[in-house]
Amino acid sequence: MEPLMKKLLLSLGLLVSVSAVAEQAQQATGKVSNALAPIGIVIHGGAGTIMRSSMTSEQESAYHATLKHAVSQGYAVLERGGSSLDAVSAAVIILEDSPLFNAGKGAVYTWDETHELDASIMDGSNRNAGAVASVTTVKNPILLARAVMEKSVHVMLSGKGAEQFAQEQHLVQVQNSYFDTEFRLEALKKAKQSIEPVPHQAYVPYDPAWKMGTVGAVAIDKQGNLAAATSTGGMTAKRYGRIGDAPIIGAGNFADNASCAVSATGHGEYFIRYQVAADICARVKYQNKNAAEAAHEVLTELKQIGGDGGVIVVDYKGELSWVFNTEGMYRAMQSQGKAPISEIFGSGQ
Numbered sequence: 001m002e003p004l005m006k007k008l009l010l011s012l013g014l015l016v017s018v019s020a021v022a023e024q025a026q027q028a029t030g031k032v033s034n035a036l037a038p039i040g041i042v043i044h045g046g047a048g049t050i051m052r053s054s055m056t057s058e059q060e061s062a063y064h065a066t067l068k069h070a071v072s073q074g075y076a077v078l079e080r081g082g083s084s085l086d087a088v089s090a091a092v093i094i095l096e097d098s099p100l101f102n103a104g105k106g107a108v109y110t111w112d113e114t115h116e117l118d119a120s121i122m123d124g125s126n127r128n129a130g131a132v133a134s135v136t137t138v139k140n141p142i143l144l145a146r147a148v149m150e151k152s153v154h155v156m157l158s159g160k161g162a163e164q165f166a167q168e169q170h171l172v173q174v175q176n177s178y179f180d181t182e183f184r185l186e187a188l189k190k191a192k193q194s195i196e197p198v199p200h201q202a203y204v205p206y207d208p209a210w211k212m213g214t215v216g217a218v219a220i221d222k223q224g225n226l227a228a229a230t231s232t233g234g235m236t237a238k239r240y241g242r243i244g245d246a247p248i249i250g251a252g253n254f255a256d257n258a259s260c261a262v263s264a265t266g267h268g269e270y271f272i273r274y275q276v277a278a279d280i281c282a283r284v285k286y287q288n289k290n291a292a293e294a295a296h297e298v299l300t301e302l303k304q305i306g307g308d309g310g311v312i313v314v315d316y317k318g319e320l321s322w323v324f325n326t327e328g329m330y331r332a333m334q335s336q337g338k339a340p341i342s343e344i345f346g347s348g349q
Contacts, residue, residue: 037224038318039078040335043071043091045101046213047265047310050328052345060344063100067332067342070094074217075334084227084261085123085146088217092119092142092229095215099181101330102213104140107179107233109188115179117233118247119145120156124226124255131156131247137163139172142231145247147171156247179233191237214246216253216263218314226261226314228253228277235268244268250278257316259285262295265329266309270302276311284315291315295323 045067052060074091078084096104107115119141120131130149133156138144147169148157157165166173214232221227230253232246245252245268252268254277255261262277271277276298283294291313299311303325310324312331320333332342 037220037222038336039220039222040314040318040320040333041071041074041078041087041091041217041219042312042314042320042322042333043067043074043095043217043331044263044265044310044312044322045095045215045330047324047326047329049326050344063330063344064342066098066100067330068340071332071334071340074219075340078219078221081222084219084221084225087219087221088121088227088229089142089146091217092215092231093140096140096142096231101215102233103215103231105179106181106184108184108213108236111237111239113188114176115233117141118243119231120247120249120253121145121149121229122227122249122253122255123149124257124261127256129155129249131249132162133158133243133247134241135159135162136176137173138166139174139178142229143171155249187236214265216265216312218261218263218312220314220318224257224316226255226257226316228255228261228263230263245271248272250275252277254278254281256281260291260313260315262311262313264309264311267307270307271309274302274307276302280311280313291319292321292323295321299323299325
């Protein structure tokens with residue numbers, strides 16, 4: 001073999017080896033270099049039976065406008081070098097402030113015609129997490145969840161104690177009536193009329209025709225750090241302080257730089273029992289599956305035992321995806337160098 005050819009082959013071999021080592025290091029640490037970390041963000045506003053025939057063109061336009069506004073604001077944080085935590089927080093705050101979605105201002109009613117809100121956030125770089133459940137006076141529960149993560153030694157706070165902590169952290173608090181909306185009240189009345197509560201059951205029997213409302217965001221920043229945030233008003237007509245998957249780390253929310261970040265929406269009891277968010281990330285980490293494939297597998301298995309819903313995912317390589325086993329999911333994404341896109345209807349599989 002000619003000396004020049006030997007040198008070329010040796011150089012090529014070294015390049016392949018360096019690439020392989022870099023890939024292995026990336027998987028081991030969950031971080032990628034700035035050159036390899038494309039920024040991106042995905043958001044959702046709930047999944048369920050969402051059909052174009054049941055929505056006016058004005059309503060559809062309003063949903064698209066809010067989704068694009070939220071995802072673009074989150075992306076702007078990433079674009080100027082901000083953290084994935086700041087990006088998902090910014091996006092979720094916008095969704096919480098909109099009456100269109102079941103979180104914050106648009107939270108559904110409990111059986112007793114009040115509102116109880118849940119939220120969680122997770123930092124994929126160190127797996128720190130914060131969550132709140134059954135809060136009634138905090139304008140933006142996602143900010144309280146983040147305060148729990150960053151300014152306390154705890155992971156989850158609930159009820160009056162969480163609200164006291166919110167006051168100490170100088171977060172905006174409101175009257176519970178702030179969350180009142182007429183169309184949510186009508187939804188509660190219809191739920192009560194359709195079926196009476198079963199004794200000892202924390203919510204009226206699940207009807208797949210009801211849209212499952214939750215909002216969430218996942219993102220990857222220039223440093224390759226992942227984050228996930230999820231917020232919800234829970235299930236219409238819930239009782240007895242019922243808590244779903246949104247504030248449960250591993251069920252409705254999870255982030256780990258070594259695998260992926262997930263925010264879920266759906267029938268919370270199933271997502272808790274099957275630890276949906278953590279299961280997806282485990283398949284990415286231990287079975288070397290791509291994020292979309294892992295999410296598809298988990299939601300397919302969930303559907304087989306009666307669990308409906310969807311997830312948004314970003315993996316450690318920056319791959320953005322959404323998967324759902326319902327007729328629709330409010331969703332949007334923006335990746336590096338591209339305009340934001342939003343979708344509502346269609347298959348998520």
